Amino acid sequence: xxxxxxxxxxxxxxxxxxxxxxxxxxxxxxxxxxxxxxxxxxxxxxxxxxxxxxxxxxxxxxxxxxxxxxxxxxxxxxxxxxxxxxxxxxxxxxxxxxxxxxxxxxxxxxxxxxxxxxxxxxxxxxxxxxxxxxxxxxxxxxxxxxxxxxxxxxxxxxxxxxxxxxxxxxxxxxxxxxxxxxxxxxxxxxxxxxxxxxxxxxxxxxxxxxxxxxxxxxxxxxxxxxxxxxxxxxxxxxxxxxxxxxxxxxxxxxxxxxxxxxxxxxxxxxxxxxxxxxxxxxxxxxxxxxxxxxxxxxxxxxxxxxxxxxxxxxxxxxxxxxxxxxxxxxxxxxxxxxxxxxxxxxxxxxxxxxxxxxxxxxxxxxxxxxxxxxxxxxxxxxxxxxxxxxxxxxxxxxxxxxxxxxxxxxxxxxxxxxxxxxxxxxxxxxxxxxxxxxxxxxxxxxxxxxxxxxxxxxxxxxxxxxxxxxxxxxxxxxxxxxxxxxxxxxxxxxxxxxxxxxxxxxxxxxxxxxxxxxxxxxxxxxxxxxxxxxxxxxxxxxxxxxxxxxxxxxxxxxxxxxxxxxxxxxxxxxxxxxxxxxxxxxxxxxxxxxxxxxxxxxxxxxxxxxxxxxxxxxxxxxxxxxxxxxxxxxxxxxxxxxxxxx
RNA sequence: GCUGAAGUAGCUCAGUGGUAGAGCAGCGGUUUCGUAAACCGCAGGUCGUGGGUUCAACUCCCACCUUCAGCUCCA
Numbered sequence: 140x141x142x143x144x145x146x147x148x149x150x151x152x153x154x155x156x157x158x159x160x161x162x163x164x165x166x167x168x169x170x171x172x173x174x175x176x177x178x179x180x181x182x183x184x185x186x187x188x189x190x191x192x193x194x195x196x197x198x199x200x201x202x203x204x205x206x207x208x209x210x211x212x213x214x215x216x217x218x219x220x221x222x223x224x225x226x227x228x229x230x231x232x233x234x235x236x237x238x239x240x241x242x243x244x245x246x247x248x249x250x251x252x253x254x255x256x257x258x259x260x261x262x263x264x265x266x267x268x269x270x271x272x273x274x275x276x277x278x279x280x281x282x283x284x285x286x287x288x289x290x291x292x293x294x295x296x297x298x299x300x301x302x303x304x305x306x307x308x309x310x311x312x313x314x315x316x317x318x319x320x321x322x323x324x325x326x327x328x329x330x331x332x333x334x335x336x337x338x339x340x341x342x343x344x345x346x347x348x349x350x351x352x353x354x355x356x357x358x359x360x361x362x363x364x365x366x367x368x369x370x371x372x373x374x375x376x377x378x379x380x381x382x383x384x385x386x387x388x389x390x391x392x393x394x395x396x397x398x399x400x401x402x403x404x405x406x407x408x409x410x411x412x413x414x415x416x417x418x419x420x421x422x423x424x425x426x427x428x429x430x431x432x433x434x435x436x437x438x439x440x441x442x443x444x445x446x447x448x449x450x451x452x453x454x455x456x457x458x459x460x461x462x463x464x465x466x467x468x469x470x471x472x473x474x475x476x477x478x479x480x481x482x483x484x485x486x487x488x489x490x491x492x493x494x495x496x497x498x499x500x501x502x503x504x505x506x507x508x509x510x511x512x513x514x515x516x517x518x519x520x521x522x523x524x525x526x527x528x529x530x531x532x533x534x535x536x537x538x539x540x541x542x543x544x545x546x547x548x549x550x551x552x553x554x555x556x557x558x559x560x561x562x563x564x565x566x567x568x569x570x571x572x573x574x575x576x577x578x579x580x581x582x583x584x585x586x587x588x589x590x591x592x593x594x595x596x597x598x599x600x601x602x603x604x605x606x607x608x609x610x611x612x613x614x615x616x617x618x619x620x621x622x623x624x625x626x627x628x629x630x631x632x633x634x635x636x637x638x639x640x641x642x643x644x645x646x647x648x649x650x651x652x653x654x655x656x657x658x659x660x661x662x663x664x665x666x667x668x669x670x671x672x673x674x675x676x677x678x679x680x681x682x683x684x685x686x687x688x689x690x691x692x693x694x695x696x697x698x699x700x701x702x703x704x705x706x707x708x709x710x711x712x713x714x715x716x717x718x719x720x721x722x723x724x725x726x727x728x729x730x731x732x733x734x735x736x737x738x739x740x741x742x743x744x745x746x747x748x749x750x751x752x753x754x755x756x757x758x759x760x761x762x763x764x765x766x767x768x769x770x771x772x773x774x775x776x777x778x779x780x781x782x783x784x785x
Numbered sequence: 786g787c788u789g790a791a792g793u794a795g796c797u798c799a800g801u802g803g804u805a806g807a808g809c810a811g812c813g814g815u816u817u818c819g820u821a822a823a824c825c826g827c828a829g830g831u832c833g834u835g836g837g838u839u840c841a842a843c844u845c846c847c848a849c850c851u852u853c854a855g856c857u858c859c860a
Contacts, residue, residue, distance in 0.1 A: 253789070350787070352787075450860060546837080607860055723823060727821095
């Protein structure tokens, strides 16, 4: 029998008989490893443990701790769930059932039957039963015609549709127990590996993600090798719900969403406004240092302006309908600030000496989001962008892109937020979604990528995510429920300068087109604050905390001293409150703790006599006594430096 | 927009066709208190909205609104 050479992750090489399986290699290393192995990676591809290896290969055993291992685990779990569904609901048809970041889903067509929570319970029980049988997942390869025949007999049009794309190819199937599925694999060795399972939710999902197609029912679930891990995961889910900005926003009195004003139109309460204005002040400072000029533009504009920009009628459906005047004029609630800023740019001739011109505005825009899309502060119909447009000569472009990325990164660093950077390119297969000439697009995409490489950004590229006038560098952040949102953005635009005929006079005395950078480090204040609330779980750093200090006299007797402490802090600019309620100090502490106020100052006899305050920090408890003045100096410093931790 | 679920006091939640309840918060009083809940009392509701069935509807039926989860969309 011929031999093959296997290279292990540590670089070691070893010869094996041809057709050896991953499982056999694992068993050769140790029994424990063989037991833990879920799949193997062969030449960078994830394979079943039982699949014979026919040639020299790099080789890695995948366990639960490996992404590839989890992937096989959850994908196999989806098949197990499908088997349970088919057992309980004969005739069920299946769409796709992949693993996802955490867990898996399967899209189902059960005819008229709508799945309920009780159904999920039943399916879960059946899955447990099937897993306990511990039957193997078996791979089988069929000719395309035989595969089609199989699903024709079964009457599953979804799988037939999927097969259309693989015409003429060999098709792999997987069986476990009585269930057979069209599947590329890989899978676990057997169902018994799946120990703890939970079906989380059922929701509609369009077949193949197209809203013109039939809506299927999608069950989301998650499985783990032990009950303990499942319980921990479910506990974390509950914890995450406690961070939900919609819940904290009401509890901490930050903002209000009420149908009386309108869906997706948040009202900022006094405490939330403090956070919002602190953020604005922070960014204004940074922008002033970087040569930005502030401008202000109105909330509506002549419809013609948006015809020039191209936003109308292409985005007609996502705008509030125009306001029609009797004289035939029409106005649009502004969906974006750019066209206004372009008018400011072009109100007078510009020289190359003036460039770059950086126009900044906290501009509120209105977009008609679909009704099912609204989500707390993260998806709204009226929001304020920390918008700016940089008009520059082409030879200034890269430096300006760098500077805007640097500013955006400073923003996220200031809050300690974890961002993923996405280069959003256009989809060349769908060019009618985008304006401008192909050449401009290639140039702009190349340029942002070059800058990203030069400053060694860790990015990924996403096709089809560009805006209609140019590619973007997007700063993506996750919310408490693990959903990804775009916050900051930097966009390069060659299209609008053409549409608006923007010019400057160059050193050569000739007219030139500037390039525009659109950028918004926060993205929108609403979305940013929504994420920020969840990021800090409502426990804001001192400089953002709506109430920074609460003074708690132990009883009425010390009210006068408490007022002195309170007034002094207030005069120095600290956001401080005094709790003069007729309550015991334990009650007051509990109350201010639940309000997540960073500092409490307990004052009684001892403090009054010594000119002291007893400092109690949120969640950290009693920090001992200090001189009043000392506390004041310290807290002002923490606020000024915008420190994250104290 | 689509599929499904939900909506009872400011908040969290009970209430399966027969007079709407609790805890917390709020208000009034008593207590003057040392690091996460003192005590007593009072008030608080068009049961999301509008129709219908019924002697009688928070409860059953229909429509709409809003919220939630997911899908689609996101300049």
